[in-house]
Amino acid sequence: MHRPGILILSAPSGAGKTSLARALVESRDDAGMTVSHTTRDCRPGEVDGRDYHFVDRARFREMVEGGLFVEHALVFGNDYGTSLAAIQAELDAGRHAILDIDWQGARLVRAAWPAAYSVFIMPPSREALEKRLRDRGQDSDAVIARRMRDADSEMSHKDEYDRIIVNEDFEHALAQLGAVLDALGAGKLDPAGTKTTAGPAD
Numbered sequence: 659m660h661r662p663g664i665l666i667l668s669a670p671s672g673a674g675k676t677s678l679a680r681a682l683v684e685s686r687d688d689a690g691m692t693v694s695h696t697t698r699d700c701r702p703g704e705v706d707g708r709d710y711h712f713v714d715r716a717r718f719r720e721m722v723e724g725g726l727f728v729e730h731a732l733v734f735g736n737d738y739g740t741s742l743a744a745i746q747a748e749l750d751a752g753r754h755a756i757l758d759i760d761w762q763g764a765r766l767v768r769a770a771w772p773a774a775y776s777v778f779i780m781p782p783s784r785e786a787l788e789k790r791l792r793d794r795g796q797d798s799d800a801v802i803a804r805r806m807r808d809a810d811s812e813m814s815h816k817d818e819y820d821r822i823i824v825n826e827d828f829e830h831a832l833a834q835l836g837a838v839l840d841a842l843g844a845g846k847l848d849p850a851g852t853k854t855t856a857g858p859a860d
Contacts, residue, residue, distance in 0.1 A: 660688060660843045660844075661843055662688070662749045662751075662753055663754055663773065663774070663775060663842040664745065664749075664754070664755045664757065664771050664774035665689075665754055665755070665756050665757065665774070665775055665776075665777065665835075665839060665842060666757045666759060666764045666767055666774055666776040667679050667757065667835075668763075668764050668778050668779070668812070668819065669778060669781075669812070670781065670787060670805075670809030670813055671791070671805050671808065672781065672790040672791040672794070672809070673779045673780060673781045673787060673790075673809075673825055674779060674781075674790075674828065675825075678779060678825065678831055678832055678835060679756055679758050682756065682832060682835050682836065682839070683756060685832070685836070686836070686839065687753075688752070688754060689756055689839055690753040690754070690755065691756050691758065692740055692744040692745055692755050692758075693707065693708065693709070693710060693744055694711070694738050694739060694740050694741075694744070694758075695710065695711040695712075695718060695727075695730075695738070695739045696711070696713070696736055696738045697712075697714065697715050698710075698712075698736035699712070700712045718730075718737045721739065721741070722739070726741050726743070727739040727740060727742070728740055728741070728742050728745065728766060728767055728770050729759060729762070729764075729766035730763075731763055740757055740759060740763065742770075745757070745771075754839055754842060754843065757774075760812065761818065764776055764818070764819070765818070768849070773849060774849060775820050775821075775838065775842055775849050776818075776819040776820050776821070776849070777819060777821045777822070777823055777838060778815075778818075778823070779823055779825050779831070780813065780822055780824045782824060782825070782826040784809075784810075786826075787806070787809055788806055791805055791806070820847070820849050823835065
């Protein structure tokens with residue numbers, strides 16, 4: 659029997675979390691990404707309502723004050739938040755709700771939904787992470803240095819998660835996430851259970 663659940667994904671910037679989450683959702687009909695709200699500008703190629711719900715600061719503040727977010731945070735000067743409605747819509751549709759959020763948001767979601775299962779995506783090494791950030795060609799040296807400091811902070815919270823998956827081989831990491839969803843849907847995962855780490859040989 660399929661039971662839709664909540665899967666939290668967190669990772670340092672550049673570890674491949676968002677790509678894995680999107681590939682996971684695209685490969686299955688029993689999972690959907692929750693669309694976050696943000697106050698940042700819409701980037702070229704992004705679509706309002708698909709990538710994010712783009713709102714101004716006044717509207718975002720109204721939603722915060724109205725208790726509409728299960729988690730929200732200020733990241734690089736912009737507000738991001740996951741609404742209760744976005745999660746509930748996926749569950750009501752019989753789909754697993756996939757949340758792409760940071761460790762602070764993960765704590766708040768786990769407090770609201772203790773049955774939520776959390777996975778931390780790790781890069782193969784710190785050096786590999788820095789190389790990925792540089793290879794993207796999007797950031798200056800100063801921004802990359804800041805992202806690496808933030809990555810160190812993010813990775814220091816990895817042991818708070820139910821499972822750690824090392825994204826060295828993308829397809830293998832994707833298969834591991836698929837197995838997590840299968841187990842979640844079958845009611846075989848205990849969020850309070852022993853933490854496990856999975857790498858390419860897992």
